[in-house]
Amino acid sequence: MRGGTEPMADMQSFKDDIAACQLTPLWEVLHNLVPAQPSSPAKPHIWSYPVARSHLMRAGELITAEQAERRVLILENPGLPGSSAITQSLYAGLQLVLPGEVAPCHRHAQSALRFVLEGSGAHTAVNGEKVLMEPFDLILTPSGLWHDHGNETADPVVWLDGLDIPLIQMLDCSYAERYNENMFPVTREPGDTRHRYGRNLRPVRRTDHDAALKDQPLFHYPFAEWREALGTMASSTAPDAYDGHKYEFINPLHGGATMKTISCFCQLIPKGMTTLPHRSTDGVIYTVCEGEGTARISHQDYPLSPQDVLVVPSWNSLEIEAADDLVLFSFSDKTVQDKLGVWREERL
Ligand code: GTQ
Numbered sequence: 001m002r003g004g005t006e007p008m009a010d011m012q013s014f015k016d017d018i019a020a021c022q023l024t025p026l027w028e029v030l031h032n033l034v035p036a037q038p039s040s041p042a043k044p045h046i047w048s049y050p051v052a053r054s055h056l057m058r059a060g061e062l063i064t065a066e067q068a069e070r071r072v073l074i075l076e077n078p079g080l081p082g083s084s085a086i087t088q089s090l091y092a093g094l095q096l097v098l099p100g101e102v103a104p105c106h107r108h109a110q111s112a113l114r115f116v117l118e119g120s121g122a123h124t125a126v127n128g129e130k131v132l133m134e135p136f137d138l139i140l141t142p143s144g145l146w147h148d149h150g151n152e153t154a155d156p157v158v159w160l161d162g163l164d165i166p167l168i169q170m171l172d173c174s175y176a177e178r179y180n181e182n183m184f185p186v187t188r189e190p191g192d193t194r195h196r197y198g199r200n201l202r203p204v205r206r207t208d209h210d211a212a213l214k215d216q217p218l219f220h221y222p223f224a225e226w227r228e229a230l231g232t233m234a235s236s237t238a239p240d241a242y243d244g245h246k247y248e249f250i251n252p253l254h255g256g257a258t259m260k261t262i263s264c265f266c267q268l269i270p271k272g273m274t275t276l277p278h279r280s281t282d283g284v285i286y287t288v289c290e291g292e293g294t295a296r297i298s299h300q301d302y303p304l305s306p307q308d309v310l311v312v313p314s315w316n317s318l319e320i321e322a323a324d325d326l327v328l329f330s331f332s333d334k335t336v337q338d339k340l341g342v343w344r345e346e347r348l
Pocket of ligand 1: 070072092093095108112147161163
């Protein structure tokens with residue numbers, strides 16, 4: 001009772017009483033629930049590719065891709081133990097497919113990207129169309145599309161997986177199904193959808209096959225193409241002080257983000273440049289394609305080398321120093337935040 005003789009004791013017995021009725025006082029948690037600014041428990045972290053790769057190859061001796069369904073080492077954020085998450089909304093992992101192996105066909109609510117780190121000529125098949133993988137190609141397997149992976153080459157293939165697993169988990173809307181065979185029947189030539197949708201042209205009439213892809217007809221963004229586009233931009237335009245030269249990968253049907261939940265970017269920071277510090281509300285996962293440099297995240301330095309994976313959680317300031325022409329790929333939940341009208345950036 002307010003103003004009573006023993007207000008502290010009254011408050012404690014009040015809390016005990018309401019706890020028994022599944023009620024809790026907002027005033028004790030309000031500022032944690034509605035913080036003045038993002039305060040992610042996720043921490044910045046870098047995974048050295050040679051170190052992670054050696055553990056992945058050991059996994060390759062212990063379990064087959066088929067036994068595992070997906071042979072992946074999860075990149076778990078040190079601030080989110082036990083969550084299998086790299087940021088609060090996204091998951092990342094390193095997947096290995098050895099020569100002759102198949103990672104069997106399935107589909108699920110989760111959207112996925114593959115960013116190839118090593119190996120040439122292995123494939124992901126999306127609804128019956130094989131995408132042949134080259135290093136630093138971006139390949140999408142959007143929500144609900146059948147996909148299997150295979151490697152008919154003589155060398156291992158390793159890629160970075162990025163999925164919206166934590167977001168789908170939070171929404172409690174997951175489903176997953178196995179196809180009744182390991183491989184979905186191949187019905188299209190490799191490159192079919194890229195040839196029809198990857199040229200800034202949109203077919204006026206959609207085939208049944210295209211309709212089965214829902215509104216995600218393009219799922220291969222070859223390194224050879226996006227690297228050339230970055231080079232052309234760098235030779236004709238001054239770099240942005242915060243980003244260097246940067247493109248977003250787009251869905252050709254509407255020019256928006258690659259997938260409904262994941263935005264993807266590529267970037268070239270010219271040799272000798274240090275970008276100005278900025279921070280944004282989307283936690284971002286980066287990998288290095290070319291060059292060496294240093295990322296300064298909230299005033300701490302992380303050396304960057306090819307194929308390393310770096311996570312910059314929400315609202316951590318980021319500056320990048322390029323020792324060479326530094327080419328980066330990155331992805332985040334920016335498109336989700338844009339749709340909700342909550343994405344913000346601060347240029348420091
Ligand atoms: O390749 O479909 O890293 O379903 C995690 C879940 C990869 C995949 C992952 C998956 C996949």
